Amino acid sequence: MLKNNTFSIDYTPKKIVSLVPSQTELLYDLGLEDSIVGVTKFCIHPLHAKKNKNIVGGTKSIHLEKIRALQPDIILCNKEENTKEIVEDCSSIAPTHVSDIYNLDDSKELIALYGVIFSKTKEASYLLRKINAQQRTFESFIEAKPILHVAYFIWRNPWMVAGKNTFIDHLLSINRFQNVYHHLDRYPKVTLTSLSNKVQPEFILLSSEPYPFKEEHRIEIQKQTNVSKVVFVDGEMFSWYGSRLEKAFAYFKQLRISLEESI
Structure with missing residues (x-):
């Protein structure tokens, strides 16, 4: 969670504004769809989230008055996704929880914390059991790779x-990938020539977000x-x-299998 930040709430929130796409998805999976009153334009999972909920902006720019009009009981933010200014503004409207992952x-x-805050401990525990089972299976698969x-x-x-x-x-x-940029903090700007001046990666991974990389x-x-294996x-x-x-x-697991087949 956000270091040096105190959060407390003594009631179960009934009206939630989520400014973080992955946390919006989590709320839905915990069975809290009816409690969500506001989301961002980037909250695309589940697919109907943006259609059925009020859009209150993005993750870096919000419509504060829209949020205020919704009269939320709680606003959910993230230290990386949302700015300090957004968190401060939201805190003036309702209790604001800031995750730090x-x-x-x-x-x-x-x-687990959402399970407690939103009185969904049973649902949270069930989800965690499923995640832990998937993780154990993957760890058995990847340990010798x-x-x-x-x-x-x-x-x-x-x-x-x-x-x-x-x-x-x-x-x-976790995937037994050694990040060649691990020595640099957070999300550094780099040059492509830097890859030629260091130990070249065996694979360059192009993320589908936030930038929409294409074949070109x-x-x-x-x-x-000169890295031949560039993978989306x-x-x-x-x-x-x-x-x-x-x-x-x-x-x-499927990604690792695919990469090994390409070597």
């Missing part, structure tokens, strides 16, 4: 990658880095925490 334990803690060196790109112009102290980097390590970008990177990956599986983890481990 770096690893699987943080994600599981959030699920060789470490593969990778670079995980999230943006173009400028080129940006996932570095250390990110949830993405943690999940890369894959070819561009291939030509400039599902960014939601690597960056969405919460209930998305239930699906992520099966995806990771």
Whole structure:
């Protein structure tokens, strides 16, 4: 959770505004659809979320008056997704919880906490059991696999990658991927030539979000880095925490199988 931040609430919130797509998905999976009154334009899971709920902006820019008009009992934010200003503004309207996710334990803690806050402990426990079962199965599969060196790109112009102290980097390590940019913090800007000046990755992974990489970008990177294995990956599986983890481990297994077949 957000370090040095105190959150307390002595009632079960009935009207929720979620400013974080992965947390919106978690709320739905905990059976809280009827309690959600506001979401962002990026809350695309489940598919009907944006159709049935009030859109209160994005993750970096919100319509504060729209949120105020909804009279929420609680607003859900994330330290990485939302700005400090947004959190402060939301706190003036309703109790605002700010998650801070770096690893699987943080994600599981959030699920359990939501179970307590929203009186959904049974549903949260069931979800956690399913995630833990999927994780154990994947760990048995991946434990004997060789470490593969990778670079995980999230943006173009400028080129940006996932570095250390990110949830993405943690999940890369779970997959026995060695992030060649692990020595850099958070989401550093890089040059493609930097890959030629260091140990070249065996694979460059192009995330499906937040930048919509296309085939032309894959070819561009291939030509400039001489790394022949440039692969598109599902960014939601690597960056969405919460209930998305239930699906992520099966995806990771198929990704590893696919990568090994391409070597």
